Amino acid sequence: MKNAFIKNINHEEVISLASQVEVLPGQVVSKTLAQNKAVSITLFAFAKGEEISSHDSSGDAMVTVLEGTGKFKVNGVDYVLKANETLIMPARKPHAVYAEETFKMMLVVVFPQNEE
Template sequence: MNTKFFKNIEVAKALGLKEEVLYVENQVVSKTLTQTNNVSITLFAFDKGEEISTHSAPGDALVYVTEGQVTITIGNNDPVIVNEGEIILMPANTPHGLVANERFKMMLVIVNG
């Protein structure tokens, strides 16, 4: 059974987000679940100390931390520590970046208007 928009994930099965992407030493691992003109959903696993340098995205971005802890900086705001089970919203076209305080996993949802 296939879906129209989702890939890399089983259909009709309850899954744990933490288990869908695995850590690799000294790397950032990603797994795209869907990517269209309007929305993308990607799972990430970051080893401790890995980072994404400051950049911006054309859509609003929502990060849901599924495991561990990360520090995220958005625009000119003070850095925010985001822990497992927490979410943070990054507005479209606003510079943001992150650094893994420890190994952590997240789901990134980007919505374009």
């Protein structure tokens, strides 16, 4: 796929996003689908007990759980999301992800554009 804006995934084919990343023991597996100054789209697969520690982002982050259940902490508040549920984690607010069980998610981050 020459000049594809969305990469690492088949175009013009119906797929399951969850099937595009594999849970591996003791790991957080990620697969970047798009990355530029405006947006980032990444699939993640978390093994049970794995986490991404607290951090923040300059953009709004939208997570959608694809399979299993994920625990998200945003600005000190815990949220538990099941498959097909979505949460927006606002820009510049600390957030973390924890896998109480294996789960998969899609992360879309929309970054601010220069507004001068």
